[in-house]
Amino acid sequence: MLIYVIEDDPQQRDFFTKTLQAEQLEVIAFKDTIAAHSYIMLHGVPDAALIDFRFEGGPNGLSLARQIHNIHPAAAVVMTSCYADKDDIIEAFRSGIDDFLLKPVNAKTLIQHLGDTVIERRTKHPLDTAERQLGALKLNPNTRQAWWHEQELSLTKTQFTLLLQITARPGHMFNYAELYATCTGDHIDPALAAKKLKTYIFHLKHRLLENDPKTPCPIVSKRGEGLSWHLEDDKSK
């Protein structure tokens, strides 16, 4: 599960990041809403965002929460604040946040609330129901159809699920264990997952290349790391 932590206080940011990482969660931390917004526009939304309500001299956390939900309503947003102001809390919930935590927050409460909000959000807004277009790729999760340069791809269920998963967050490297768990529901060792997915990935890449041999395959697999959908406009890649 990927969590974005947006917090201006370095100690607080460090506490949230390390506490969540200790639970084997993937965390990306930002010092303000502007940095988080730029990253989201390029890499997509996380499973959950932990956002501070107030930022000195910048947009507050609510505008970021709204932007996240506009991009993908399945992302859970938990707002944190140093001060329990009734009006702020009402405004935050009206903006569609899932939870509001008054700091200091202990590790147990943090994990419990984040987990609950992610489950609740996913129940209300199941992932991947909307048709998705990424450059020449079009996916319809409802009918499990995929098109590449307007030609329909013939994919197995596992290949389609893999494609759906990696295109949910372009540029993000999904580890093999995470992908395998999405496809099968089983949690296994990353090395074993890589081995089991190898043939599916090979054929998936082949399907894309046979339809468009001139363009480099946008699926990037890295040994020991995972799989990602290459982001065309990300110059850092």
Add this chain to the structure above:
Amino acid sequence: MSEPLDPRQIKQIGHEARKPLISLISTADLLLLGLEGELSDQVRKNVEAMKQNAEQALAGIERLTDLLKSNDQSK
């Protein structure tokens, strides 16, 4: 204090006074959870005392801001 505080000022003061203490408590939690490495018994005891003092100060600020709010509402 010559002028009574308005709700916006109370909120600002509450926020500014709480923030460093919350930061301190979170750092203490991080240390006590062992996420920055193992602590010796003596260091653990000191960090626990530090956290407890910060929590007491935070409770004091809470009482003070509540009092200021209730004074403002009774005006």
